[in-house]
Amino acid sequence: MPLATTRRTGLVDQVIAQLREAVRQGDWPIGQRIPTEPELAATLGVGRNTIREAVRALSHSGLLEVRQGDGTYVRATSEVSGAIRRLCGSELREVLEVRRTLEVEGARLAASRRTDAELERLRDLHDQRDAAQREARFDDFVRVDAEFHLTVVACGHNTLLTELYRGLTEAITASVAATTHEELGQAEEIEHRGIVEAIADRDPVKAGAEAAGFLDELLAGLD
The missing domain is CATH 1.10.10.10 (Winged helix-like DNA-binding domain superfamily/Winged helix DNA-binding domain)
Structure with missing residues (x-):
C-alpha cells in the first residue's frame, strides 16, 4: 500500500x-x-x-x-456505504420520525421567513440534486439532498432549530443514503420541487404538507 x-x-x-x-x-x-x-x-x-x-x-x-x-x-x-450499513430497521424509522418533526416546522418557517437569496440557493440545490439523479451520481445525490434539507430548515431563521438539525447531519445523511436507490438513473425518486415552490409562494401550510408528505411516504415504505 x-x-x-x-x-x-x-x-x-x-x-x-x-x-x-x-x-x-x-x-x-x-x-x-x-x-x-x-x-x-x-x-x-x-x-x-x-x-x-x-x-x-x-x-x-x-x-x-x-x-x-x-x-x-x-x-x-465510502462513508455513504458505511452509513447505509449502520442505519437500518428501527433506527432508520426513528431518524425519519425525528426528521419529520424538524423538517415540517422548518419548511413552514422557511415559507414565512426566507429571503430571495435563500430561495435562489434552494433552487440551485434542487437543480444539483436533479442533475445528480439523472446522471446516477449516488454519492453526490445523497450529499446534495442532505444539504438541501438543511438549507430549508436554515431558511426558517430559527437558530436553535437549525443547530438541532445540523447536529443530526450524520444520521440524516445516512437516512438519505439508506432510502435512495443506487440505480438513480433507473429509479423513480421522491420529488422535492413542491417544497421549493411552496416556500417560493410563501405558503407555510403547503410547505409543511410537502415536507411531511415525502417523509410519510418513506415511513410507510418501512411497514
Missing part, C-alpha cells in the same frame, strides 16, 4: 485522508484486516496515538470496524 510520509501539522487528518484513500482505491478490500497500529505508525512516521485516533474516526464513520482482540477490518468503501 503506497502511503506518503505525513507532514507534522494536522497529522490525524492527514492519516485519516490517506487511510480513506487506500480503502477507496481497493488497497484493502472489504473484509480484509488492515495493518496493525505499529505497522501503520512505522509506515507513516507518526505515533501510535495518531494512528489510533484516525482509526477511531474512520470506525465511527463506518469505513472500518475495530474487533477487540482481533484487529481492524475494512467495512465499507
Whole structure:
C-alpha cells in the first residue's frame, strides 16, 4: 500500500485522508484486516496515538470496524456505504420520525421567513440534486439532498432549530443514503420541487404538507 510520509501539522487528518484513500482505491478490500497500529505508525512516521485516533474516526464513520482482540477490518468503501450499513430497521424509522418533526416546522418557517437569496440557493440545490439523479451520481445525490434539507430548515431563521438539525447531519445523511436507490438513473425518486415552490409562494401550510408528505411516504415504505 503506497502511503506518503505525513507532514507534522494536522497529522490525524492527514492519516485519516490517506487511510480513506487506500480503502477507496481497493488497497484493502472489504473484509480484509488492515495493518496493525505499529505497522501503520512505522509506515507513516507518526505515533501510535495518531494512528489510533484516525482509526477511531474512520470506525465511527463506518469505513472500518475495530474487533477487540482481533484487529481492524475494512467495512465499507465510502462513508455513504458505511452509513447505509449502520442505519437500518428501527433506527432508520426513528431518524425519519425525528426528521419529520424538524423538517415540517422548518419548511413552514422557511415559507414565512426566507429571503430571495435563500430561495435562489434552494433552487440551485434542487437543480444539483436533479442533475445528480439523472446522471446516477449516488454519492453526490445523497450529499446534495442532505444539504438541501438543511438549507430549508436554515431558511426558517430559527437558530436553535437549525443547530438541532445540523447536529443530526450524520444520521440524516445516512437516512438519505439508506432510502435512495443506487440505480438513480433507473429509479423513480421522491420529488422535492413542491417544497421549493411552496416556500417560493410563501405558503407555510403547503410547505409543511410537502415536507411531511415525502417523509410519510418513506415511513410507510418501512411497514
